[in-house]
Amino acid sequence: MRNRKSKIYFFLLLSLVIFLADYLGFLKSVKGFFEKKMVIPVREFFKPQLVDECQKFEAERLNLKTQLAGLKEEVVSSRKLLGAPLPANWQFLPVKVIGDSDDEIIVGGGDREGIKLGMAAVYEGVFLGKVEKVSQEISKIKLLSNADSKQVVKILGKNSLNLVAKGLLFGRGKGEMEIKEILAEEEVEEGDLVVATVEGFDLPVGEITGVNYQKGDVFKTAGVRQKIKTRYLQTIFLLTGKI
């Protein structure tokens, strides 16, 4: 029993030493080695390789809708001329998706590639979420559908593509999201487009799937479904900055 207890203390101390060493950055190279040689290959092995073409079309459709809204509002004249879905001065870093779980994505790029906390993750112009954790060779992205995630969003009418409401988007897990704090008098309906402002530019997030409102309530809530099935994503882009 005494021997077992001393073993517990030994491993606890060892864990603490490893934790502190990692926290202070002494284990960067060791961690990088294991992530490169073990974590990335294992995660890639278990990741489904099916490429879903529908995803691209869905993203493109949402993107075009947002682009249309942008054009209508006559915000960026140069974007009108070029027809570019994203601002030309944005810089992106392509990263390989090596795994996903519980509304998170693990990507094969980290501190070494210059990935920083809070960077926006984008796929075909659709805003997915932000970088939550960064290690040497891998990083974790918290999707907007993650239960801990919240984001200020705008809702654009499905036909007019004009701003109809604003609200706070909360993740509910399993690709589901909910917008709260939509004022009762604001007209929101199924199919409306949800966009989030990233670096001053509106990026599509998803579409309204349903609106909940009881007479007498101050606020409405609306369900939002993420249109991108992250399970089949192969490469996504991280917004690293502007030129």
Added chain:
Amino acid sequence: MLFGFFLLGLLYDLFKVNPLGLSSIKIFLVIYFLNILAKNFKF
């Protein structure tokens, strides 16, 4: 067995992009308290 738990914690951290050792610490604290409980309540 304990070494297995230790490795498991480290592996979990590596795969979940956590600070290394964090899960091992949690595992050992749980084992430690279970030990105390087992001693006091004679499971």
